[in-house]
Amino acid sequence: MLRREARLRREYLYRKAQEAKQHSIEDKKQRLKRALEENRLIPTEIRREALTLQKQLEFDDEGGEGVSSHMDDEYKWAGVEDPKVMITTSRDPSSRLKMFAKELKLVFPNAQRMNRGKHEMGALVRACKANEVTDLVIVHEHRGMPDGLIVCHLPFGPTAYFTLCNVVMRHDIPDLGTMSEAYPHLVFHNFTSRLGQRVRPASWTTIYISRYFSKPFLSCLQVSNIMKYLFPVPKDDSRRVITFANQEDYISFRHHVYKKTDHRNIDLSEVGPRFEMKLYMIKLGTLENEGTAEVEWRWHPYTNTAKKRKYLTNE
Known part of the structure; x- marks a missing residue:
């Protein structure tokens, strides 16, 4: 092997x-x-x-x-088979981080949660590859509050690193019922870049695109690829919607269900969790070769990219 x-x-x-x-x-x-x-x-x-x-x-x-490029190879089988997602945490997680990992398991269909224990990262990635896991999701915390999310696509990458803020768990939202297990429809709002050739908009994904995206201009459509292929193809009658909305480099995650009240109106209900994500790095490898993997994009907060942004967005 x-x-x-x-x-x-x-x-x-x-x-x-x-x-x-x-x-x-x-x-x-x-x-x-x-x-x-x-x-x-x-x-x-x-x-x-x-x-x-x-x-x-x-x-x-x-x-x-x-x-065709290595970017095409990364997701060439996306949509052919349902993704298998493995969710775990950093070592010695708090009770709130365990709770957040359980909620993420409900967000991603066909996901499994595993206790981290003393497993090393290399052994964890090899075990996922051996069991045909398509994506490994790891959540981190700071003093009991989730503050980091890593999405590693297997077997070759890419690996996206996000910071999390304003996390509100399902347990913190009052009067919530059970979460629907239907495959969700996805909405990606305000994502665009010159790397649009890498994106393969699938028929099951609704994507709203504007002409402007701020600093992470190299990565926004890669993010839509990385995130949308964590979800399988939904049925047309699914009443579950997950939204990724970009606003000034922060990606807002929202989770709703809806029902039709009459021929013109629908009733939208939030089921949580909700949080803001900010991408700060994309690597072309997996977590086991983190030290040798090529950095495809990294957030540089003090870099003047106005000329590059204008060129890449063709404005």
Whole structure:
């Protein structure tokens, strides 16, 4: 099993290393194609390769343009099978953190909660891979209040690190009934970036997109991928809705159920929990290779990114 994991990891890293070369060839092919369609002179830097590139263009399938990347491999089976989520805590958790982990187990369908005990992170990740777990969720605390959330997609990543604030648990909301176990519909509000090619909006996901997203411009649509694939495909008649709403870099998590009162109105009820999330890092590896994994994005609060943001959002 360990040899197989090592081989799969090497193959994944090799495909990732070949992306730059493949993207360069694809760019040349597209430039040649545009020049031929517009009856213009072929650009000087690709004239020597023009005949070879033209032969390659003849074998390209219509609608299959583009180069697949390691980002496509991460979620290529999403939606084919229901995700399996494992939820655990930091070591020696308080009673409130255990309670919060139990509530998260109810939020994510098909999720299981495991007591952390003395398990090391490497052994925990290997056990999840052996049991075909798709995502490992770890919650952290500070003096009894949940303050951190880690979402690690298996087997190769990515791993997203969030801070939590303004956490209100179900137990703190009065007059709540039992939580519905129906697969929820998802709403992602105010998420956009130039990395939209990485997002594959699925038919079961409702996504509201605006043109502006503040500092984490490199990561907002990756976050929607990371979060939405924790949930399976819901049925059309599901009355459960989970919302991820971005406002000034803070992602508000809200959980509601609704029922139709008449042909024009619905009754919306919050079932909790609710909290605010703030992304501060995305790594391309898993938790077991945290020290060697490449950092894809990190929050730099004092970096002036106005020019980059304008370029990436195409404003």
